[in-house]
Amino acid sequence: MKFLFITIFPEQIEQAADHSILKRAKDAGLIEISCINPRDFTTDKHRSVDDTPFGGGVGMVFKPEPLVAAIRQAKKQLPDAKVIALCPGGRTLTQSIVKEFADARQNLILVCGHYEGFDERIFQWVDEKLSIGDYVVTGGELPALVVMDAISRFIPGVLGKLGSAEDDSFASGLLEYPQYTRPDVFEGLVVPEVLRNGDHAKIAAWRLKKSLIATYKLRKDLLTEEQIGLIEGTVKKKMNKTQRLFWEDLRKELNDGQK
Ligand code: 4GO
Numbered sequence: 001m002k003f004l005f006i007t008i009f010p011e012q013i014e015q016a017a018d019h020s021i022l023k024r025a026k027d028a029g030l031i032e033i034s035c036i037n038p039r040d041f042t043t044d045k046h047r048s049v050d051d052t053p054f055g056g057g058v059g060m061v062f063k064p065e066p067l068v069a070a071i072r073q074a075k076k077q078l079p080d081a082k083v084i085a086l087c088p089g090g091r092t093l094t095q096s097i098v099k100e101f102a103d104a105r106q107n108l109i110l111v112c113g114h115y116e117g118f119d120e121r122i123f124q125w126v127d128e129k130l131s132i133g134d135y136v137v138t139g140g141e142l143p144a145l146v147v148m149d150a151i152s153r154f155i156p157g158v159l160g161k162l163g164s165a166e167d168d169s170f171a172s173g174l175l176e177y178p179q180y181t182r183p184d185v186f187e188g189l190v191v192p193e194v195l196r197n198g199d200h201a202k203i204a205a206w207r208l209k210k211s212l213i214a215t216y217k218l219r220k221d222l223l224t225e226e227q228i229g230l231i232e233g234t235v236k237k238k239m240n241k242t243q244r245l246f247w248e249d250l251r252k253e254l255n256d257g258q259k
Contacts, residue, residue, distance in 0.1 A: 001155060002032045002107040003148045004078055005141070006070045008049055008114060010035035012141045022149060025158045031148070034077075038062075041069035050115050059116035067111070067118070071125045074109045081107040083127045084147070085118065086140035090129030093147060095170040097130075102154030110147060112140030173222055177210040209250050216254065 005013045017026060017033050025031045039047050042065075049067070050060035071083060091097070101108065111126060123129070132143040152158050153165040165171070180191040194206045215222050216231050229235025230247050231254070239247075 001030075001102075001105055001151070002034070002078055002081065004074050004081065004107075004109045005033070005035045005112060005144055006038060006067065006074060006109065007035055007112040007141055007144075008037055008039050009112075009139065009141055010037055012139075013145065016141075016145050017148075021158060022152060024160075025152055025155070028157065030155050030157050031152050033148070036070045036074050036077075038066040038070040041066040041073070053116065057116075061116055062113050062118045062122070064119040064121050067122050068125050071109065071111065071122075078107050078109060081109045083109045083111065083125060084144075085111040085113065085123065085126045085129050086131070086143040086147070087113065087117070087129045088131050088134070088136050090131040092134075093130050093132050093150070095150075098147075098150040099154055099165075102151045108147070108151075110140075110144035112144050114139045172211065174208075174211040175214040175219060175222070177207040177214070205246060209246065209253070212250060213254055213257075217257075 007013055013033065013035055017023065022031070026033060038049050042048060049063055051063050053059070053061045075081070075083070100106075111122075130143075130147060132146045137143065159165060168176075178192075180195060184191050184196065192206070194202055212223075212227065212231060216228070220228065223231075226235060230237065231250060233247070233251055
């Protein structure tokens with residue numbers, strides 16, 4: 001998959017992608033990263049890419065000419081790519097959007113802004129605005145890198161033997177369960193017995209229970225009505241003894257935690 005960044009700080013992109021898993025993915029040819037600098041499309045002697053806002057106000061605005069020239073150049077290089085601008089006002093990135101881009105092998109042109117934002121007319125050359133969350137950062141580079149990193153994890157071979165993005169926490173739609181490694185006891189803190197006795201069905205049930213409790217406590221919005229009903233004990237469903245015990249046990253643990 002190809003990621004083309006439109007940025008006045010190409011070194012920031014190159015450096016960030018020069019470590020660990022992204023570096024290996026790049027070296028293996030699984031992802032290709034390139035940059036186009038809008039400053040190279042300026043015509044004045046100061047090579048300026050920003051200007052004061054019409055109507056007044058603090059800060060500067062990204063000028064349309066060099067940015068649109070850079071997008072045009074990018075589209076020549078990657079005609080099938082989708083042009084994404086990183087903005088706090090965009091659609092919030094989720095794991096399902098990430099997976100859609102990855103499954104579609106969608107090449108991306110990632111437009112990184114600076115200053116107080118873009119001249120609005122730039123969006124005529126943009127397919128979609130994306131946001132990585134409800135906060136503002138100084139430039140679009142870090143958000144664009146987050147988008148690339150999250151997508152890359154879904155490209156077969158990128159995570160290698162280390163694991164699969166398909167079975168990490170958000171794939172289930174729930175928050176992650178607690179993980180432990182050696183030693184069994186660290187500073188008096190003991191690894192739960194169930195994880196050490198090798199009963200895989202029991203371990204799976206324990207992890208699901210922990211994920212459901214964490215999600216219920218912190219991100220109830222991620223749960224279905226039915227899951228909430230089962231957790232709260234208000235939904236009555238036909239179930240076998242094992243299932244009944246699972247939900248009873250979960251409720252007990254949840255109530256103990258609130259004492
Ligand atoms: C994107 C860009 C936050 C996001 C940004 C975000 N801040 N939440 N800042 O994805 C134009 C000036 C936008 C700096 C940029």
